[in-house]
Amino acid sequence: MHVxxxxxxxxxxxxxxxxxxxxxxAYALSRQGVSTNILFQSLENVPEFSDDKVIQIxxxxxxxxxxxxxxxxxxxxxxxYQVFKRYIIKNGIPDLVNVHSYSVMPFGAYISxxxxxxxxxxxxSSKIGLNKINFIEKRRIQSCLSYCKKxxxxxxxxxxxxxxxxxxxxxxxxxTIDFNLFSFDEKMGTSHDIIMINLLNKNKQVDxxxxxxxxxxxxxxxxxxxxxxxxxxxxxxxxxxKELNIFERVLFLGELKIDRWMPILKSSACLLLTSKYExxxxxxxxxxxxxTPVVALENQGIDDIVFDSVYKLSPQAAFDEICNEIERALxxxxxSTMQGIREKAQGLFSYQTIAKKYLDVYNDxx
Numbered sequence: 001m002h003v004x005x006x007x008x009x010x011x012x013x014x015x016x017x018x019x020x021x022x023x024x025x026a027y028a029l030s031r032q033g034v035s036t037n038i039l040f041q042s043l044e045n046v047p048e049f050s051d052d053k054v055i056q057i058x059x060x061x062x063x064x065x066x067x068x069x070x071x072x073x074x075x076x077x078x079x080x081y082q083v084f085k086r087y088i089i090k091n092g093i094p095d096l097v098n099v100h101s102y103s104v105m106p107f108g109a110y111i112s113x114x115x116x117x118x119x120x121x122x123x124x125s126s127k128i129g130l131n132k133i134n135f136i137e138k139r140r141i142q143s144c145l146s147y148c149k150k151x152x153x154x155x156x157x158x159x160x161x162x163x164x165x166x167x168x169x170x171x172x173x174x175x176t177i178d179f180n181l182f183s184f185d186e187k188m189g190t191s192h193d194i195i196m197i198n199l200l201n202k203n204k205q206v207d208x209x210x211x212x213x214x215x216x217x218x219x220x221x222x223x224x225x226x227x228x229x230x231x232x233x234x235x236x237x238x239x240x241x242k243e244l245n246i247f248e249r250v251l252f253l254g255e256l257k258i259d260r261w262m263p264i265l266k267s268s269a270c271l272l273l274t275s276k277y278e279x280x281x282x283x284x285x286x287x288x289x290x291x292t293p294v295v296a297l298e299n300q301g302i303d304d305i306v307f308d309s310v311y312k313l314s315p316q317a318a319f320d321e322i323c324n325e326i327e328r329a330l331x332x333x334x335x336s337t338m339q340g341i342r343e344k345a346q347g348l349f350s351y352q353t354i355a356k357k358y359l360d361v362y363n364d365x366x
Contacts, residue, residue: 006040020282026038101122105141118149128162158301196274225251280301
């Protein structure tokens with residue numbers, strides 16, 4: 001079976017962790033014998049083709065992407081199509097195309113119609129989850145849905161939001177992670193450090209995390225807050241850390257590849273997640289697989305990841321309440337319990353489990 005993923009975002013030199021969920025799914029399917037490649041578009045000047053020996057990665061550069069994409073998409077489709085033609089010369093026409101997020105739907109619909117290729121649509125976007133798509137985008141998505149053989153959401157929360165906007169049947173298949181990569185190491189005592197891993201935008205509410213850390217650092221002066229990620233709020237967040245006189249204890253490390261921040265995750269007291277909304281919350285799975293507890297504000301998406309090591313609070317929780325929950329996570333920490341939780345999570349979200357769910361979908365049309 002030959003499957004092509006069309007991704008609306010993917011890793012580039014400036015954004016080395018973008019699209020990891022899509023890449024993990026491609027690896028998962030490849031391990032099940034499915035030839036799976038990725039074609040994505042960005043405004044960055046990166047090589048058109050690269051091969052990591054498991055999947056091929058193809059790139060279409062479109063300089064206007066940030067301004068008119070995806071609402072006015074004719075030029076975007078043209079740019080995509082030039083690369084796609086070279087792709088099929090090398091690989092042949094795919095048996096199935098799987099679109100990942102709505103902004104590449106127009107191109108997916110175009111090649112589905114032109115080449116009579118079955119089209120599957122998987123949605124990951126928090127923009128839809130937060131109901132921030134406009135009327136034109138909704139109409140565009142609805143018009144493309146007629147080409148889709150199957151529509152998939154990565155969580156029940158996202159499915160519920162999509163049901164309010166679109167007329168279609170939606171199946172839930174969660175994201176996956178590589179449990180071999182996020183291995184469990186027995187900790188020689190847990191530090192008081194806290195880690196946050198997310199985009200630095202308003203939805204992620206990292207400012208709340210910094211406010212929580214101010215109180216936490218009073219209790220544990222040796223503690224540090226590691227912030228992994230970048231985004232439009234970084235300058236404001238750095239300013240806040242300075243105003244609270246904790247800037248030296250708050251480490252803004254930017255976007256790093258997984259191997260750079262994984263040791264920090266494993267040694268931290270907890271992963272702190274303060275988002276208003278998550279479509280799924282892959283980072284929660286990564287923490288569970290690494291043996292690190294999670295303290296999070298209720299954000300709908302992580303409701304599908306229900307384990308004892310995930311401590312959820314009301315979005316209105318006071319900062320000292322959040323600190324108390326972190327302390328509870330530390331007090332309850334037990335290696336054998338965390339290993340058991342990891343095994344349960346692996347049974348539900350492993351490469352093999354999620355790849356099988358996708359193959360069940362694909363095999364209906366191929």
